[in-house]
Amino acid sequence: MPQRYIKKILDARVYDVAVESPITHARILSRRFNNTILLKREDLQPVFSFKLRGAYNKIRQLSEEEKERGVISASAGNHAQGVALAAHRLGIKATIVMPQTTPEIKVNSVRGHGAKVVLKGDAFDEASAYAQELVAKKGLTYIPPYDDEEVIAGQGTVAMEMLWQHTQPLHAVFIPVGGGGLIAGMAAYIKYLRPEVKVIGVEPEDSNCLQAALKAGKRVVLDEVGIFADGVAVRQIGKHPWEICRSCVDEVITVTTDEICAAIKDVFDDTRSIAEPAGALAVAGIKKYAQREAIEGVNLIGVISGANMNFDRLRYVSERTEIGEEREAILAVTIPERPGSFKMFIKALHKRNITEFNYRYSDQQDARIFVGVQIQAGGLGREELVKELNDTGYTVLDLTDNDVAKQHIRHMVGGHAPAVVNERVFQFEFPERPGALMKFLMSLGTRWNISMFHYRNHGAAYSRVLMGAQVEDDELEEFQGMLARIGFRYEEMTDDPAYRLFLGN
Structure with a gap:
């Protein structure tokens, strides 16, 4: 089955709109992990995402009658921009149904490419259902975001470029996974030409539809998906991608929101570009894999799949980065409510840097403080810190993995009522x-x-x-x-x- 995609990928004419994206050497990451880490820069496409490839490859192969009727798609972001630009270049009318929750930057980008935007529903499922209503009512041609052979072939050109750009030995390629169009196209091509290269998918822990399918041996529907990496928030892997992934994907690694935030910073440090959460998944996966396997001296490539990031999300990303790198421990510590207690607590930290300190008077006996303390990368020293404080006589609760503490409590510490x-x-x-x-x-x-x-x-x-x-x-x-x-x-x-x-x- 995957082999028949090779000709489709070779025949895909995506370069009328797409560019051959470069491979960037991530020097800082490479030194840190003692491997050569390379980044395939799909964030540098005209719509800042790989989605343009599949959308154009699909639309250009429509019949003249289908083109005349116009195209329609449902998307919250990158696919919408790809369809809009592809249709504009081919002189075809495009309608994009987007959830009302879609950030304004993405809505404006789609309109800027000449497409008509219809805002419907709070989530993708509602937008998609309305798009299908318009297909039935107006006879428009639907362009799927990932579950289509021509879309998959268009995305597969990323792998075709990558293998002619990088001819040296290659240990593994890391690819973000949403509905599966990108990893399916890339995996089919890589395994056909370089079967020794590992193809590793990367998903958020709370949106792991491919990992769940591989474990079950069939496509499954997740009860719900996380909202942070919205570009890959898909409940079920596509039917066509699954036919390829089940035989061509070696494994799937899942990562946390904090690890994604840390990866966004890593991409910025090495490229001075800002990846969107879904776009940074591959780097988060590379870091986790390199630490787990303790490998050195090999070549690893990750696909930076998109850079459609809202500027106001950077505050949140920055906030979670230190925890994602496991360089910060978040602790609740009970200290005596008496003069000099703060000074004694600071001494007990043995010159470790404090990243955050929150306190408000509660009662006459005990004071509870919410404190962030800098530790070594990888979480080294966290258990030692807690043990030292316990041995000194403090009652300590480690909140580093507590989502409510990181989302809300750190901004609300103000005492009891x-x-x-x-x-x-x-x-x-x-x-x-x-x-x-x-x-x-x-x-x-x-x-x-x-x-x-x-x-x-x-x-x-x-x-x-x-x-x-x-x-x-x-x-x-x-x-x-x-x-x-x-x-x-x-x-x-x-x-x-x-x-x-x-x-x-």
């Missing part, structure tokens, strides 16, 4: 668009008192809120029914240790 009783805490996700926060607040009604609220806009399609409400035990079922009617995804966090230490009673 003794007057607040029956407080229950929930973390919500809701679509980020104008008026969404107001709609969320208005939906809560007035029956239950809101005792705590924290919201931050990270420039993503979805935002998170941490909320406390005073709910009597016998009212809990009714309160949860109200939350269900609102329809936002939520999780109760009343027993979260970070909340209970710094904010709860």
Whole structure:
């Protein structure tokens, strides 16, 4: 099956719109991991993503009748821009259905390429369903983002370029995975010409549809997907990509949000370019693989798949980078509430740098501080730090892996509220668009008192809120029914240790 894609890839005419992207030597990363790490720079395409290749290859092969009717696609970002530019170059009318949560930078980019934008729904599934309605109603030709042979062949030209650019021995190629179009096209070509080269997919831990499929031996549908790396937030690997991936992909590595943020910084350090979260997946995978396998002196290539990053997301990325590199430990420490305690605690750190320090008076006996402490890369010294503090007599809770602490608590540390009783805490996700926060607040009604609220806009399609409400035990079922009617995804966090230490009673 994969072999029949080779001719399609060789025949793909993508260079009417795409450029032959360079391979950049990541010198800093290479020195750090004692391997030659190379980056295939698909972020340098005219739409800052590889998606242009597959979209153009598909559209140019349509019949004259199909071109005359116009094309349509559903996408939250990179595929939309690829379809818009490809259609513009070929003189074809294009309609792109995008979720209402799509960042303005991407909407404006699609419009800038001459396409008509229709905003529909809060997520891709709703936008996709509406696109299919328009296909049926207006006879438009649908351009799939990944589950199509011609799209896969277009993406496969990335591997064709890579192998003629790099003729030296190659240990492994790392490829980000969403719906699977890129890794399928590249894997088919690589395994045909260089079967000894490992093809390794990289996915976020919370969007691992290919890893789940390989484990099950068949395509599976994830219950839900993470929202940070929106470019690969796909619940099921495509049918056509799966036919290739099940036999041509050697393994899939998953990475955390913090590791993705650290990889974005790594790409910036070596290239002075900013990859989007999905675009930095390959680098995060290379780092994890090199550490796991303890390999040295080999050539590793990662695909930087896109750079459509909202500027206001950089604050969040920067915040999480040190933890992603495992250079920072986040701790909750209980110290005596008396003069001189801070000074004694600083001495107990033995000249380690403090990255963050939050405190507010709570009671006369104990003070609880939220502190970030710099440690060695790779998490070295974290256990030693906790042990030293424990041995000195401090009660320490390691919050480095606690998502609520990193998302909310570090920005909210302000002490307990003794007057607040029956407080229950929930973390919500809701679509980020104008008026969404107001709609969320208005939906809560007035029956239950809101005792705590924290919201931050990270420039993503979805935002998170941490909320406390005073709910009597016998009212809990009714309160949860109200939350269900609102329809936002939520999780109760009343027993979260970070909340209970710094904010709860």
